[in-house]
Amino acid sequence: MEAVLAASKPLDQRASCLHPSPSTKEPPAIRTPAPRPRSHQPPAxxxxxxxxxxxxxxxxxxxxxxxxxxxxxxxxxxxxxxxxVPALPHRFLLQCLEQVRKIQAQSWELQEKLCASYQLCHPEELVLLGHSLGIPRARPSSCSNKALQLTSCLGPLHRGLFLYQGLLQALAGITPELEPTVDLLQLDVADFATNVWRQMEDMGVAPSMQPAPGPMPTFTSAFQRRAGGVLVASSLQTFLEQASRLLRGLTQP
Incomplete structure (x- = not known):
């Protein structure tokens, strides 16, 4: 009997190793994966x-x-x-100089007749009378051949001639013997102004409209009209002398 128990004991131990009891059995360990390091790549x-x-x-x-x-x-x-910069035609400049000489000669003739017949020989003595009568003056602007500004050169020349045309019209009836001289002078000034205006139109620098006539002096006596004739002729001479110098400078190369 003891021999049977001794022989069966190792079998029980071997059975216990093969089939352990529930109380001594341990659950298997669960391994969690290690976190991966975050990459520092920029977002897309x-x-x-x-x-x-x-x-x-x-x-x-x-x-x-x-x-x-x-x-x-x-x-x-x-x-x-x-x-x-476009230049003025040489023929036009020569024609202008010829018109200047013609008008200057007629203006001198008017001044000489007023001096000989009415002793009105010194225009500077009539300056105050001219201011009181409101007789305007015109001056051509300067222009050069190197940088010719056609609008600023021809425009004032035409406006000045247009002004003196109106002043000569205001002298109508100055005296019977001087009226033909004044009328011829007015026609030549108007022809000169028309020549300048046509040249401005040909070169595309003419304004859209011709200048409007400004206020003209009103002569209430024969003396004022004769004195006005002296002042207008003298002022026209000064204007033409300045215009002649400018035109002669433009004809030179």
Missing amino acids: PQPLSQACPRSLMKLTVSLPVLLCWSTLWWLREATAAQAP
Whole structure:
């Protein structure tokens, strides 16, 4: 009997090793995966339609167009600034000088007749009377042959001639013997003004309308009319002398 128990004991121990009891059994350990280190890569760029508003997209598209237009405008201005300035025709300048000499001769004739017949020989003595009568004066502006500004050169010349044409009209009825001289002088001044205006039109620098006549003096006596004739003729002489110097300078190369 003891021999049977001794022989069965190792079998029980072997059975216990193969089939352990529930109280002594341990659960298997659960291994959690180690966390991976985070990579420091930048986020992927978003599309342009999501990152920018529509107004910014329109500005981005139109910016090359604006740059193109600004470049074309700058080139056009630079070309216009470097373009050669048109010169006055030589024939026109010679014709103007001839008209100046003719009008100057008639103006001197009017002054000499007023001096011989009415002793009105010194226009400087009548300056105060001219101011009180409101007799205007005209002066041509300066212009050079190197940088000829046609509008600033021919415009004042035409306006001055137009002014003296009106002043000579105001002298109508000065005296019976002087009236033909004044009428012829007025016609020649008007012809000179017309010549200048046509040249301005040919060169494309004429204003859209001719100048309107300004206020003219009113002579209430024969003495005022004769004194006005002296002042107008003297002022016209000074104006033509300045215009002649300018025109002669333009004829030189």
